[in-house]
Amino acid sequence: MVSTRREFIKIGGTGVGAVALGSGVTTKWWGLDRDVVPDPRTDGDQVIPSFCELCFWKCGILAHVRDGKVTKIVGNPEHPLSRGHLCPRGTGGVGLLYDPDRLKKPLLRRSKKRGGQEFEEVSWEKALDFTAEKLLRIKKTCGPEKVALFSHGYGGTFFKHLLFAYGSGNVTAPSYGQCRGPREVGFQLTFGSPVGSPEVLDIANSRCITLVGSHLGENMHNTQVQDFARAVANGATVIVVDPRYSTAAGKARYWLPIKPGTDLALLLAWAHVIVAEGLYDREYVEKYATGFDELKKHLEDKTPEWAWAETSIAPELIVETARVIAGARPASLVHPGRHTTWYGDDVQRSRAIAILNALLGSWGRRGGFFIPTSMSVPPYPVPPYAAPAKTAQDHPDGVVYPFADEVLSHGVCDATIPGRVGGPGCPIKGWIVYGTNLIQALPQRQQTLDAIQHLELLVAIDVLPAEITGYADVVLPEATYLERWDDVGPTPWSEPFLAIRQPVVPPLAESKPGWWIAKELANRMDLGSYFPWDDAEKMVVARLEKGGVDVKALRTKGVLRGKKVPVTTEDGLELAFGTATKKIELYSARMAEAGLPPLPPYTRHPQPADGQFRLLFGRTPTHTFGRTTNNRFLSEVYAENEVWMNARAARERGLANGDEVVLVNQDGVRSQPTRLKATQRIRPDCVFVVHGYGHESPGLRFAKGRGLDDSRLVTKVEVDPVAGSTGMSVNFVTVEKAGAAAAAAPAAEA
Amino acid sequence: MSAATTTASRRYVMTVDTRQCVGCKACVLACKGENAVPDGFCRDWVVEEVRGEFPVLSAEIRSERCNHCTEAPCVKNCPTGASWVAEGGTVLVTHGKCSGCKACISACPYDARFVHPDGYVDKCTFCLHRVQKGLMPACVTVCPTGTLTFGDAHDPDSAVSRLLRTRKSKVAHPESGAEPNLYFLV
CATH class of the missing domain: 3.40.50.740 (Rossmann fold)
Structure with a gap:
């Protein structure tokens, strides 16, 4: 924003401003005008409550309507998901409503x-x-x-x-199948309940929040980000596992820039330390869980030293973070994530996260996962x-x-x-x-x-x-x-x-x-x-x-709120589990019966060859992927994605910040050109883009031709044997300067 | 606002908690909506500063806007008297008096002003039209992370006074001598 601001001023000043100067001098005796507090008059003559659909979180809104036109949208203070606040997209509903490119006729x-x-x-x-x-x-x-x-x-x-x-x-x-499926299956198998949306996380009361590839703050689910900021303000420890220095990593006490594809090794090593050092919630596990002995055996060889070789995270750091995570239990949550279709063993990774939370005793606990309630209406x-x-x-x-x-x-x-x-x-x-x-x-x-x-x-x-x-x-x-x-x-x-x-x-x-x-x-x-x-x-x-x-x-x-009921054991809730054994299934007999590993195994995934980068994608706070990229109002602050690449890796390839680049994947598929963001904020073995750009539909007159479409490069998937979901972070790309002669595509690594 | 101070003796300030800000720019867009800021312009913006080299990094995110300076260079340098000091020290521009000469833009240490397509210079007003109705500025209201706090620094019981007493803070360009009123909590 800051770099473009001068441009705005220049454009405004030299063009339209100069014209208006003439009219100002000749038509007004400005010295005599009274000073008044300017009122932009955007308050509605009607204010109508509803809820948002710019994403799928369903925050309560108040729409101001003036002379039949929506002037602005603000958060509904009564609504428990917005609490009077909105993420940038919520405000931008006006940009959708008045999008000149809307479909108008059948x-x-x-x-x-x-x-x-x-x-x-x-x-x-x-x-x-x-x-x-x-x-x-x-x-x-x-x-x-x-x-x-x-x-x-x-x-x-x-x-x-x-x-x-x-x-x-x-x-x-x-x-x-392309987003939250593996997480829901993993938690369903372990706790007998999916995580759901909105996620049932009591982040606000958490003392330790561990994010594995989940970029809260860029992924702008309103309540969750509100709670995250509140927890940070209250001094909660944040641990971020991400190949990219995300916004959340900037708030973290520990940022673990893990080698992509190896998260499961870290999760198992954490569980190993927590079990080996007896840091888990013994009472909780004895009361509510089955399969602890099998788990303990399974974890025996998943040492921090073993995980180091896989993840590139030093063993001392794995031990230290495991102790911090366990030290805050039960108000310690390992976030289950939302977009979890990464490598094809995503249910197993989600299972490992669920198992860690079980060891921490955070399911059904304040500062962990709450057991949701709702107000229903007859059909x-x-x-x-x-x-x-x-x-x-x-x-x-x-x-x-x-x-x-x-x-x-x-x-x-x-x-x-x-x-x-x-x-x-x-x-x-x-x-x-x-x-x-x-x-x-x-x-x-x-x-x-x-x-x-x-x-x-x-x-x-x-x-x-x-x-x-x-x-x-x-x-x-x-x-x-x-x-x-x-x-x-x-x-x-x-x-x-x-x-x-x-x-x-x-x-x-x-x-x-x-x-x-x-x-x-x-x-x-x-x-x-x-x-x-x-x-x-x-x-x-x-x-x-x-x-x-x-x-x-x-x-x-716009909203009616019911009487509060207990949603954690601290409120007086009795925990119950929807699994076959009515317990938390650390060891999953159901998976064993289906011929699947009943405890999460570690699978070593292929890594990019020299010169290749793993293609990672995610979000920016102002957009809900391609759904909003034609929204001109939201695009005032983010209109085009860029390719994040490690600054040193870029320099070694003769690429500089701001260069127009093209990504070419392992199958020779080329992306549209977009700008390079050479940054310290990412590992040298992967690149990152915001998903949802590079539109080609001629009707999307604003979004068409802006940025690159990452999904075009996802020609390869790893199908999860448990959930059937498609792991998509398995594509490798090379990065070329736009306009350079198209080199022959490198062969995919075996 | 507390009744402890009269309108005349108030000093409006805003605090920006850099620990809580995630740089989502909800403030920028809410401001644009509230104030009908024309396309291509904004009255507030977000700065992200990352220091260090991979993998040893630190980041600071700041939501920035007009500092409503106590010794405002824009007001001093305005040849037509269009820039003036309103309630609580809020710096405003009377559109009809502004010739669009841009002396204030040159004088502002914070790059906070721009020429509105209608010919006058525009910038953040601390949403004084809302404050006078007992509301918070639009950016403060929308902010999902509780980063922004607005109030009267002369009222010792106000939230901003409490934050300035209990938290470390800094201002941008203290050397300008403009005495800015936007405080960044670190």
Whole structure:
């Protein structure tokens, strides 16, 4: 920011300012003007509460509306997830609402091939008729389970409902198999509960916070960052394990710049020290856990000296940090992370994190993990679904992953390509894609594109013309979260609360709320009985009234909070576990039965060869990956990603800070050019970029051509044998100066 | 604001806790929204300074803005009287009096001012329009990390006074003699 500020001044001063100088002198006798405190008049004549959708955390907002226009969005002080504060993205909702590139009318594909980018604007009637007719045809010829829904975002509930009513259980999201899936499976196997979103972490009361590759502060989940800052202010010890000196590392007492791919060795060595030195919570483990003896045996040879050779972290430091971590228990949490699909043994790594937390006795404890509570609302009565909850269509390469609790998106992709799938019957024929840009969200793009060409129907429901809409047969423009009702549902958290999503302004152009689109499709497919409400407002109000909720108060305040209940043992909660043994399963008999290692083994992953760098990706605080990179308001502070590279490594290659560079991966795939950030803040064996840039959709007029698209370089994945999720931090790149002759791609390391 | 001091005797200051700031720039965007700051401009910004060589590093993150200096060079150097000192020592610009000559921009040690597309010089106002209604500046309100605290340094019971008493602090460019009122807690 600081380097560009002078530029701003120069531009403002020499251009527009000079023109205005003339008018100022000639039209005003400025000496006589009264001094007044300037009021920008952005306060609304109406202030309407709702909750945010710039990411998926669901923070309470207050939208100021003045003369029918949203002037600003602020945090709702009543809402337990925002507490009156917002992350930068929350403020930026205005930039989404008034994005000039928004989808405005339904579109039908005219080009022969999907992706040809030729569309015809059509009426809603025509677009919906077309979609329903195609869906009915697939149902008749192949069966309803041959349609899948990819859905990301709160508004997806209506489409999930539609798909279940239609008869398919193929509801999926890349946020599982390409993001948090392994973590949920690892914790489910250990504690009998997933971590969930928002994560059930009592960070605010923690005395020691250990982050393994989780970059809080750049990953801006509001409440979590609030709690993190509060804990730092209260003197909590922060330990950061990250190849990059993240923002959180800058707050840490210990930064362990680990060799990428070796985290599991460090986790096991920590557990080794904690067990060997008797630093674990013996009483807690005896009372609540099973398999301690097996664990102890498993850890015997996982010494700090052993881990040193793998991780590059000195053994003394491993011992010291293990003692610090254990010294703060039970208010010591090893953060489970969120994006955890890294190397293909990600469930095992998540299991190791879960086991460490069990040893610390931090599950169900103040300053550790709380057991969430929620305020529920009775359902609206509808006929029972015809479909099973999950069908067997999603097996990547035909392999079944018994611990995958959700349908795998890349498995659905596989199941769409004839001859590749293990699921029964003919391939998947139809995709409904709601609010997720599969082109950037899924790895191995060529496979996604192949699958798309085999479809009989691709429907995209979105707010912006993300790349996936360019491949659709029909594009249905949805109203933004500020223009629509959504369903009402509980958010599990440390206190019970209920929040409402209600429109702040009417939908712009011809965009329509998701509930309306789903209902219209249902009506056309003889599924109207599943959508018996006139509109979503009536449906939500009916549910609330049935549940005895004060509807008026909820609509006025945006949130209602229930009576606090115990969520940790310190509050008086009795711990219970949803595992088969009703205990914390340090040793997982279920995994053993499935032929999987019941205790986390260490796997040595390939490392980049000389001249290669491991490609790592992550977040910047102002963006939710590609979802927001066209948001001009948010882009005022971060408009283009850069390649982080160790300064010395850059110098050795004749590269300098600010150079335009291109990344070339092990398969010869080249990135778009972007600037190099030569920095001390990263190891010399990896590079880092912020995910979600390098858009190519012509409709994203702001984002198109800015930065590089890291997902294009993720041609290789390591599939996790437990969860079926795709480890994606396994791609190696070389870094070239942009414009340099394209060198032959180096061979991938065996 | 406490009733302990009258409007005239207040001295508004802001503290920025560099230990808590994560540099998310929520302050920058909330300010832009609140004050309808035009595209391409901002009234506050974030500086990240990293020192050392891999792997021995330290970082400091600061949310910066106009320092509302007690001896404000911008006010002294303004030929038209457009820059003036309002309640609590807040430095403001009366748009109609500003000719856009940029003498204040040259004089400011903090690079805090810019020429608004409408021709006048613009900058942080400490959101005085909000403060007068008993609200906090927009950046303080939005901040998810509790980094920013605003108040009256002449009121010994104010949060800023307590922080300045109990925490080590520094200002930017103390040598300027401008007596800035933005304090960085370290």
